[in-house]
Amino acid sequence: MKEKINVFDYSDLIIKSLKPGLLLNTNGDKFNSMVIGWGHLGVVWGIETFIVYVRQSRYTKSQLDKTERFTISVPMNNEIHPEIFKVFGSQSGKDINKADYVLLEEANLNNTPGIKQYPLTIECEVIYSQDQELDKIPTEIVDRHYPEGDFHTMYIGKILDAYIIKEDKI
Numbered sequence: 724m725k726e727k728i729n730v731f732d733y734s735d736l737i738i739k740s741l742k743p744g745l746l747l748n749t750n751g752d753k754f755n756s757m758v759i760g761w762g763h764l765g766v767v768w769g770i771e772t773f774i775v776y777v778r779q780s781r782y783t784k785s786q787l788d789k790t791e792r793f794t795i796s797v798p799m800n801n802e803i804h805p806e807i808f809k810v811f812g813s814q815s816g817k818d819i820n821k822a823d824y825v826l827l828e829e830a831n832l833n834n835t836p837g838i839k840q841y842p843l844t845i846e847c848e849v850i851y852s853q854d855q856e857l858d859k860i861p862t863e864i865v866d867r868h869y870p871e872g873d874f875h876t877m878y879i880g881k882i883l884d885a886y887i888i889k890e891d892k893i
Protein backbone atom coordinates (compact mmCIF):
# COMPACT_ATOMS: atom_id res chain seq x y z
CA MET A 724 0.00 0.00 0.00
CA LYS A 725 1.17 3.54 -0.73
CA GLU A 726 0.20 6.66 1.20
CA LYS A 727 0.43 9.71 -1.06
CA ILE A 728 2.33 12.66 0.42
CA ASN A 729 3.06 16.27 -0.34
CA VAL A 730 6.82 15.84 -0.70
CA PHE A 731 7.55 19.32 0.68
CA ASP A 732 5.92 18.33 4.00
CA TYR A 733 8.89 15.95 4.34
CA SER A 734 11.64 18.27 3.10
CA ASP A 735 13.36 18.40 6.50
CA LEU A 736 13.60 14.60 6.69
CA ILE A 737 14.67 14.27 3.05
CA ILE A 738 17.39 16.93 3.13
CA LYS A 739 18.75 15.76 6.50
CA SER A 740 18.91 12.21 5.11
CA LEU A 741 21.40 13.37 2.46
CA LYS A 742 24.17 13.45 5.04
CA PRO A 743 24.14 9.70 5.77
CA GLY A 744 22.89 9.09 2.22
CA LEU A 745 19.70 8.48 0.26
CA LEU A 746 19.17 5.88 -2.44
CA LEU A 747 18.92 6.67 -6.16
CA ASN A 748 17.22 3.82 -8.02
CA THR A 749 17.28 3.19 -11.76
CA ASN A 750 15.74 0.48 -13.90
CA GLY A 751 17.41 0.12 -17.29
CA ASP A 752 18.88 -3.25 -18.19
CA LYS A 753 18.01 -4.24 -14.59
CA PHE A 754 17.09 -2.65 -11.26
CA ASN A 755 20.00 -0.84 -9.61
CA SER A 756 20.42 1.54 -6.70
CA MET A 757 23.27 3.63 -5.30
CA VAL A 758 23.81 5.84 -2.25
CA ILE A 759 23.86 9.59 -2.93
CA GLY A 760 24.91 12.37 -0.62
CA TRP A 761 24.34 15.27 -2.99
CA GLY A 762 20.88 16.39 -4.03
CA HIS A 763 18.27 19.12 -3.98
CA LEU A 764 14.54 19.16 -3.45
CA GLY A 765 13.06 22.32 -4.95
CA VAL A 766 11.33 24.12 -7.77
CA VAL A 767 12.57 25.17 -11.22
CA TRP A 768 10.48 26.45 -14.15
CA GLY A 769 7.57 26.20 -11.71
CA ILE A 770 8.05 22.43 -11.59
CA GLU A 771 8.67 20.44 -8.39
CA THR A 772 12.03 18.76 -8.83
CA PHE A 773 14.70 16.58 -7.26
CA ILE A 774 18.25 17.11 -8.58
CA VAL A 775 21.00 14.48 -8.40
CA TYR A 776 24.71 14.42 -9.34
CA VAL A 777 26.14 11.22 -10.79
CA ARG A 778 29.77 10.53 -11.70
CA GLN A 779 30.68 9.28 -15.16
CA SER A 780 31.96 5.96 -13.80
CA ARG A 781 28.71 4.89 -12.11
CA TYR A 782 26.61 2.07 -13.50
CA THR A 783 23.72 4.32 -12.48
CA LYS A 784 24.77 6.84 -15.13
CA SER A 785 24.50 4.35 -17.99
CA GLN A 786 21.03 3.36 -16.77
CA LEU A 787 19.85 6.96 -16.28
CA ASP A 788 20.99 7.99 -19.74
CA LYS A 789 18.96 5.14 -21.23
CA THR A 790 15.73 5.51 -19.29
CA GLU A 791 15.71 9.15 -18.09
CA ARG A 792 13.82 7.99 -15.02
CA PHE A 793 14.87 7.60 -11.41
CA THR A 794 13.32 7.03 -8.01
CA ILE A 795 14.62 8.36 -4.71
CA SER A 796 14.24 6.17 -1.59
CA VAL A 797 14.52 7.69 1.88
CA PRO A 798 14.59 5.85 5.21
CA MET A 799 12.01 6.95 7.80
CA ASN A 800 13.19 7.84 11.32
CA ASN A 801 16.86 7.27 10.36
CA GLU A 802 16.20 3.52 10.06
CA ILE A 803 19.28 2.80 8.00
CA HIS A 804 20.12 -0.77 7.06
CA PRO A 805 23.90 -0.94 7.42
CA GLU A 806 24.42 -3.73 4.88
CA ILE A 807 22.33 -2.04 2.19
CA PHE A 808 24.15 1.26 2.69
CA LYS A 809 27.56 -0.41 2.68
CA VAL A 810 26.91 -2.39 -0.49
CA PHE A 811 24.95 0.30 -2.37
CA GLY A 812 27.53 2.95 -1.51
CA SER A 813 30.61 1.01 -2.51
CA GLN A 814 29.77 -1.72 -5.01
CA SER A 815 28.65 -1.32 -8.59
CA GLY A 816 25.71 -2.73 -10.46
CA LYS A 817 28.31 -3.60 -13.11
CA ASP A 818 29.50 -6.36 -10.74
CA ILE A 819 26.55 -7.35 -8.56
CA ASN A 820 22.76 -7.57 -8.64
CA LYS A 821 21.56 -5.10 -6.01
CA ALA A 822 17.93 -6.24 -6.31
CA ASP A 823 19.04 -9.26 -4.25
CA TYR A 824 19.53 -7.00 -1.20
CA VAL A 825 16.14 -5.24 -1.03
CA LEU A 826 12.39 -5.73 -1.29
CA LEU A 827 11.10 -3.82 -4.30
CA GLU A 828 7.79 -1.97 -4.64
CA GLU A 829 6.50 -1.42 -8.16
CA ALA A 830 6.42 2.22 -9.27
CA ASN A 831 3.20 4.05 -10.06
CA LEU A 832 4.38 6.17 -12.99
CA ASN A 833 8.06 5.87 -13.92
CA ASN A 834 8.72 2.11 -14.10
CA THR A 835 11.50 2.47 -11.52
CA PRO A 836 10.75 0.61 -8.28
CA GLY A 837 10.97 1.93 -4.75
CA ILE A 838 12.43 0.00 -1.83
CA LYS A 839 10.23 -1.26 1.02
CA GLN A 840 13.03 -0.83 3.59
CA TYR A 841 13.31 2.89 2.61
CA PRO A 842 9.64 3.76 2.39
CA LEU A 843 9.58 7.45 1.48
CA THR A 844 9.59 7.32 -2.31
CA ILE A 845 9.91 10.06 -4.94
CA GLU A 846 9.36 9.05 -8.58
CA CYS A 847 11.08 11.33 -11.09
CA GLU A 848 11.52 11.85 -14.82
CA VAL A 849 14.65 13.62 -16.08
CA ILE A 850 13.79 16.94 -17.75
CA TYR A 851 17.32 18.35 -17.98
CA SER A 852 20.86 17.07 -17.62
CA GLN A 853 24.22 18.77 -17.82
CA ASP A 854 27.82 17.58 -17.55
CA GLN A 855 29.97 19.59 -15.19
CA GLU A 856 32.48 21.87 -16.87
CA LEU A 857 35.59 21.58 -14.73
CA ASP A 858 37.00 24.90 -15.98
CA LYS A 859 34.03 26.64 -14.32
CA ILE A 860 34.63 25.03 -10.92
CA PRO A 861 37.07 26.58 -8.39
CA THR A 862 40.52 24.95 -8.63
CA GLU A 863 40.58 23.77 -5.02
CA ILE A 864 37.31 21.91 -5.54
CA VAL A 865 38.58 20.34 -8.77
CA ASP A 866 41.78 19.27 -6.99
CA ARG A 867 39.82 17.76 -4.11
CA HIS A 868 36.98 16.09 -6.00
CA TYR A 869 38.24 15.49 -9.54
CA PRO A 870 41.96 14.68 -9.51
CA GLU A 871 41.27 11.96 -12.09
CA GLY A 872 38.40 13.63 -13.94
CA ASP A 873 35.36 11.38 -13.42
CA PHE A 874 33.19 14.48 -13.07
CA HIS A 875 29.47 14.52 -12.28
CA THR A 876 26.48 14.96 -14.51
CA MET A 877 23.58 16.86 -12.96
CA TYR A 878 20.12 15.46 -13.63
CA ILE A 879 17.02 17.51 -12.86
CA GLY A 880 14.15 15.13 -12.15
CA LYS A 881 10.57 16.32 -12.42
CA ILE A 882 8.68 14.83 -9.47
CA LEU A 883 5.89 12.66 -10.86
CA ASP A 884 4.70 11.10 -7.63
CA ALA A 885 5.63 10.89 -3.94
CA TYR A 886 4.42 8.47 -1.29
CA ILE A 887 5.31 6.34 1.70
CA ILE A 888 5.25 2.58 1.21
CA LYS A 889 3.22 0.98 4.02
CA GLU A 890 3.12 -2.67 4.98
CA ASP A 891 0.12 -4.44 3.48
CA LYS A 892 -2.44 -5.43 6.12
CA ILE A 893 -3.40 -9.12 5.99
Ligand SMILES: Cc1cc2nc3c(=O)[nH]c(=O)nc-3n(C[C@H](O)[C@H](O)[C@H](O)COP(=O)(O)O)c2cc1C
Nearest residue numbers: 757758759760761777778782783812813814815816
Ligand atom coordinates in the same frame (compact mmCIF):
# COMPACT_ATOMS: atom_id res chain seq x y z
C1 LIG B 1 27.53 8.59 1.70
C2 LIG B 1 27.77 8.40 0.21
C3 LIG B 1 27.31 9.35 -0.68
C4 LIG B 1 27.54 9.20 -2.06
N1 LIG B 1 27.07 10.15 -2.93
C5 LIG B 1 27.25 10.03 -4.27
C6 LIG B 1 26.72 11.01 -5.19
O1 LIG B 1 26.02 11.96 -4.80
N2 LIG B 1 27.00 10.84 -6.50
C7 LIG B 1 27.76 9.79 -6.98
O2 LIG B 1 27.98 9.69 -8.20
N3 LIG B 1 28.23 8.82 -6.13
C8 LIG B 1 27.98 8.92 -4.79
N4 LIG B 1 28.44 7.94 -3.93
C9 LIG B 1 29.15 6.76 -4.47
C10 LIG B 1 28.22 5.66 -5.02
O3 LIG B 1 27.18 5.37 -4.10
C11 LIG B 1 29.03 4.35 -5.25
O4 LIG B 1 30.14 4.60 -6.09
C12 LIG B 1 28.17 3.21 -5.82
O5 LIG B 1 28.85 1.99 -5.62
C13 LIG B 1 27.84 3.39 -7.31
O6 LIG B 1 27.02 2.32 -7.71
P1 LIG B 1 26.69 1.97 -9.24
O7 LIG B 1 28.02 1.78 -9.96
O8 LIG B 1 25.91 0.68 -9.14
O9 LIG B 1 25.91 3.10 -9.80
C14 LIG B 1 28.22 8.06 -2.55
C15 LIG B 1 28.65 7.07 -1.64
C16 LIG B 1 28.42 7.23 -0.27
C17 LIG B 1 28.87 6.15 0.67
